[in-house]
Amino acid sequence: MSAGQPPENSEPQWYVLRTMPQHEKKLATFFEKQGLAHYLPLVPRKRQWSDRVKIVEFPLFPGYIFVRFAWFAAYKTILGHNGSIDFVRSESVPSVMRAEEIENLSLLVGGALELEANPDEKFPPGQKVEVRSGPLKGVRGVVQRVKNKSRLFVHLPLLNQMVVAEVDVLDVEKLV
Numbered sequence: 001m002s003a004g005q006p007p008e009n010s011e012p013q014w015y016v017l018r019t020m021p022q023h024e025k026k027l028a029t030f031f032e033k034q035g036l037a038h039y040l041p042l043v044p045r046k047r048q049w050s051d052r053v054k055i056v057e058f059p060l061f062p063g064y065i066f067v068r069f070a071w072f073a074a075y076k077t078i079l080g081h082n083g084s085i086d087f088v089r090s091e092s093v094p095s096v097m098r099a100e101e102i103e104n105l106s107l108l109v110g111g112a113l114e115l116e117a118n119p120d121e122k123f124p125p126g127q128k129v130e131v132r133s134g135p136l137k138g139v140r141g142v143v144q145r146v147k148n149k150s151r152l153f154v155h156l157p158l159l160n161q162m163v164v165a166e167v168d169v170l171d172v173e174k175l176v
Contacts, residue, residue: 012037014068014097016088023083024059030081037068039102041109060109064088066102104139128175140175 019027024040031038042057059065067078071094078084087094123129127143 010070010073012068012070014039014066014099014102015071015094016097017065017067017078018085018088019063019065020083020085021063024062024065027065027081027083030083031065031067031078034074034077036074036078039066039068039106041105043109066097066105068102104141107137107139123172123174129172130175131171132173 017027028038028040041060043060044055045058047054047056069075069078075087075094079086089095123143123146125143125146129141129143131137131139
């Protein structure tokens with residue numbers, strides 16, 4: 001093992017790849033052709049052209065894509081694509097994400113619903129919570145702030161970015 005590489009492991013793991021600007025979808029297509037598991041969370045946004053308005057899907061995290069592979073089997077192929085920059089690293093070693101984190105992110109992106117909140121329940125900033133029912137069941141996060149007692153801000157520390165999901169406070173339970 002050389003410096004800057006994860007320990008040898010034949011099991012596929014999730015990594016976060018930094019991409020060139022606007023290359024996320026191209027890399028997703030490349031990974032598809034290579035048979036590599038990947039996840040590119042997309043969110044719809046309205047875009048105005050002179051003659052029409054269109055809904056276009058944009059990456060939730062511009063400049064990043066998640067890819068699952070066994071390190072020594074595919075990292076050269078992945079970094080060899082001209083849209084790849086490098087993997088997100090911690091102490092010069094590529095950071096690994098747990099499959100649970102990818103699943104939670106997928107739930108947040110695919111199932112976030114605006115629900116009526118219970119005004120009697122309070123979740124202070126910093127409170128760790130888990131969604132116990134509804135479409136986001138199993139998702140864990142940290143309350144960053146509460147707006148109208150219905151908005152849960154979930155922090156993803158690996159990317160140091162926020163994902164916002166509105167959930168009914170009746171569906172959320174405090175973690176100890």
